[in-house]
Amino acid sequence: MTLKCSVLASGSTGNAVYVETKKQRLLIDAGLSGKKMEELLAKVDRTPRELDAILVSHEHSDHIKGVGILARKYNLPIYANEATWQAMEQSLGPIQSEQRFHLEPQTVTSFADLDVETFRVSHDAADPMFFTFHHEGRKLALATDMGYVSDQIKGTIHGAHTLIFEANHDMNMLRMGKYPWNVKRRILGDMGHVSNEDAGKALSDCISSHTQQVYLAHLSLDNNMKELARMTVSQVLEEKGFYSEGKPPLLDTDPYRPTELISV
Ligand SMILES: [Zn+2]
Numbered sequence: 001m002t003l004k005c006s007v008l009a010s011g012s013t014g015n016a017v018y019v020e021t022k023k024q025r026l027l028i029d030a031g032l033s034g035k036k037m038e039e040l041l042a043k044v045d046r047t048p049r050e051l052d053a054i055l056v057s058h059e060h061s062d063h064i065k066g067v068g069i070l071a072r073k074y075n076l077p078i079y080a081n082e083a084t085w086q087a088m089e090q091s092l093g094p095i096q097s098e099q100r101f102h103l104e105p106q107t108v109t110s111f112a113d114l115d116v117e118t119f120r121v122s123h124d125a126a127d128p129m130f131f132t133f134h135h136e137g138r139k140l141a142l143a144t145d146m147g148y149v150s151d152q153i154k155g156t157i158h159g160a161h162t163l164i165f166e167a168n169h170d171m172n173m174l175r176m177g178k179y180p181w182n183v184k185r186r187i188l189g190d191m192g193h194v195s196n197e198d199a200g201k202a203l204s205d206c207i208s209s210h211t212q213q214v215y216l217a218h219l220s221l222d223n224n225m226k227e228l229a230r231m232t233v234s235q236v237l238e239e240k241g242f243y244s245e246g247k248p249p250l251l252d253t254d255p256y257r258p259t260e261l262i263s264v
């Protein structure tokens with residue numbers, strides 16, 4: 001098993017996931033400053049120098065803040081779809097044309113010994129997409145920033161050995177919380193983010209006997225708590241018969257600390 005991953009940081013303060021095989025080292029989004037991204041990679045004994053590319057899911061700042069800086073400093077290629085390129089152009093700063101690459105939704109692209117499949121998600125960005133990674137029969141799925149989890153998405157990520165899946169907010173915390181109504185409506189809407197309960201429901205259609213672990217990701221700082229996310233998701237899964245005695249393990253992600261670099 002040589003497909004490895006670490007969720008370097010996750011949440012509205014910045015997102016980044018590191019994925020590697022023997023021949024390929026990818027950064028998926030870089031939503032913190034360049035310096036922070038260097039520090040996070042160092043915590044899993046990696047450096048941006050070793051990266052082969054940065055893949056960008058969508059142009060929101062919690063996914064691209066460090067992309068331009070890292071790409072310039074370490075001469076890294078950036079992959080994003082056409083609409084995302086247009087939308088993030090200004091925020092990235094100058095990027096050489098030989099560092100610009102296209103990766104369109106609903107495609108499979110080989111990065112050396114790693115196949116990257118992209119799928120569109122429903123979210124309020126230009127053309128947001130997320131990824132599954134395939135290597136030597138192992139499958140890793142990354143799916144956050146979704147207002148709504150379609151059957152097509154469930155089909156694409158179903159049976160992944162490791163899932164990194166959004167559990168953004170607790171419905172009640174969000175409803176009762178301090179956010180203005182228009183922001184609440186955005187988060188709750190079909191173009192917003194997945195609640196803990198909806199994460200549980202969607203995951204019950206994605207987990208299979210192959211699933212080794214599920215990371216709960218992109219937790220809201222104001223409207224969620226790690227323990228609450230785990231509890232709600234596990235309850236829904238348990239009711240549907242997809243979770244018992246701590247299996248599959250539901251693992252935390254953190255806004256400031258990478259998860260262990262694990263084999264998928
Ligand atoms: Zn986000």
Ligand SMILES: [Zn+2]
Nearest residue numbers: 058060123145
């Ligand atoms: Zn977003």
